[in-house]
Amino acid sequence: MTRIVNANLDRLKLVLAFVVVALHCKVMGGNDTTLGYVLCNGLFRVAVPVFFLINGYFLLHPLQSSAGYWVWLKRIIALYVFWMLVYSPFYVTGPSVGALLAAVKQWFIGFFHLWYLLGMLGGSVMLYVVRKRPAWQIAALALGLFIIGLLLQYARVYVTIPQPFLQHFNQNDYTARNFVFMGFPFVALGYLLAREQVVPRLSRPAIWALLGVGVLLMVAESLFNLSHTTDRALNFDFMASLPLVAPALMLLALLYESPTQSTYLGRLSSAVYFAHPLFIYVAMAAGLAYGNLMALVVAILVTAAAPLIIAVSRRWRFVL
Numbered sequence: 408m409t410r411i412v413n414a415n416l417d418r419l420k421l422v423l424a425f426v427v428v429a430l431h432c433k434v435m436g437g438n439d440t441t442l443g444y445v446l447c448n449g450l451f452r453v454a455v456p457v458f459f460l461i462n463g464y465f466l467l468h469p470l471q472s473s474a475g476y477w478v479w480l481k482r483i484i485a486l487y488v489f490w491m492l493v494y495s496p497f498y499v500t501g502p503s504v505g506a507l508l509a510a511v512k513q514w515f516i517g518f519f520h521l522w523y524l525l526g527m528l529g530g531s532v533m534l535y536v537v538r539k540r541p542a543w544q545i546a547a548l549a550l551g552l553f554i555i556g557l558l559l560q561y562a563r564v565y566v567t568i569p570q571p572f573l574q575h576f577n578q579n580d581y582t583a584r585n586f587v588f589m590g591f592p593f594v595a596l597g598y599l600l601a602r603e604q605v606v607p608r609l610s611r612p613a614i615w616a617l618l619g620v621g622v623l624l625m626v627a628e629s630l631f632n633l634s635h636t637t638d639r640a641l642n643f644d645f646m647a648s649l650p651l652v653a654p655a656l657m658l659l660a661l662l663y664e665s666p667t668q669s670t671y672l673g674r675l676s677s678a679v680y681f682a683h684p685l686f687i688y689v690a691m692a693a694g695l696a697y698g699n700l701m702a703l704v705v706a707i708l709v710t711a712a713a714p715l716i717i718a719v720s721r722r723w724r725f726v727l
Contacts, residue, residue, distance in 0.1 A: 414665040416461060417672035419656060423454040424679040425706060427520065430454070431687060432702035438639040441630075448643045449629030450622070455523050455644075456593045456653040458680075462527050463534070463597025464657070470538050470598070480531065485725035487517075487524040490681050494518045497688065516581040519684050529586025530594040542599050549592040553650065556588025560645035564636050584644040596654060606661045614658045621651030674720065677727045678713035686712070 430451040436443035469479040491514060498513045500506045517525040537545055560583045568574040576582055583589070600606065625648040632643060686708040687701070695701045720727035 410670070411666050411668060412670055412673065413660065414667040414669070414672065415660040415663050416657070417670075417676060418665075419660045420458065420461065420676035421672050421679065423457055424676040424683075426451050426454045427680060428683045428706050428709070429702050431520070431684065432699075432705055433697040434699050434702045437697060438642070441633065444633045444639065445626055445629045448632065449625050449646070452644060452646055453625075453649060453652050453656065455526075456589070456649050457656050458523060459527065459530065459590060459593035460597035460600075460653055460657045462531070463594035463599075464601045464661075466531060466534065466594065466598050467601040470535060476531075476535055480528070482724065483524060483528055483531075486727070487521065487528065489725045490521055490524070491518060494521070494684070516585075520680065522581065522584065523680075526584075526586045526590030527594065528590075530590030530592075533586070533591040534595050534598055537595075538598070542603055545595050545599055549595040550650075552588050553592040553645075556583040556592075557645045557647060559583035559588070560643060564632070564638070564641050564643070580642070580644065589644070593653065596650075597657070600654070600658070606658065609658060609662060611659070611662050614655050614662060617651055618655035618659065621648050621655055624648040625652055671717070674717045674727050675713050678716040678720075679709050681727070682712060682716055683709045685709075 430447050433447060434443065435446055437447050438444050466476075466479070469475045495510075498518050499510045515525075516522060534545075537548065559577060562568070563577050563583070568577060625646060628646050628648050629643070633639075683705055686705045689708065690701050690704050695704060716726060
């Protein structure tokens, strides 16, 4: 039986994969300019939450049986292991005990962009436990955990915790940006949108309005942070406006459904996301500085390499 997919969702994923490339290459000056800050510490932060939402939306069927979920889970674990091994030369720095412990730590928090896979894994396990609960209970749990993550994020930037260990711990990205506070909330929301069959009851103008309001709030939030933070190097993975913008983007792709039998765009988005840091390191080795030129070069290189990665993934499914 031929599988039908929504091309608009795959197009959205591809655009957001290149958004992640732009974010990691610090386009428009990154956090050092007003426009760069609004993009890299604002609008571009919507990418991974949307990925989580889409993951949750399509978890509806795997979660209907333990066997189906286990098949899905094993595939994601294999994907994580493969890409962590690919990037191991960048975090395994030597044979010392300290280097070994640092490498082990990377496996628990996810190297660079691979935290997304751990967020999906852990978030899906949490969702599996509560999947049969009433929608309001799952939604309340997801919202509560997201708010805790948001508070931890803002505390990281604006609050000095008197206890030295807690202050040090909360300065890490992974303290808030993990499967508990980000992975589960958005995966759960995507799952609920599918389980409760919300999309047919929505209107396009209402979701466009939601997106517009969310984008305005996100720009305002990033400008507020720009004007109040004393350390621009600190990134905002959590934003209060994310629960508006991220669902609106996914819902619009679902409302403007474009059925297709081709899965190429979806695979292309995955190839761009998982492989692009390799080409960032190549660009840096060639002497390119972070910025617009690096983003362009990396985007071209990863796009050129993607067909090979996709071809390999047809033989070994754990690649994509």
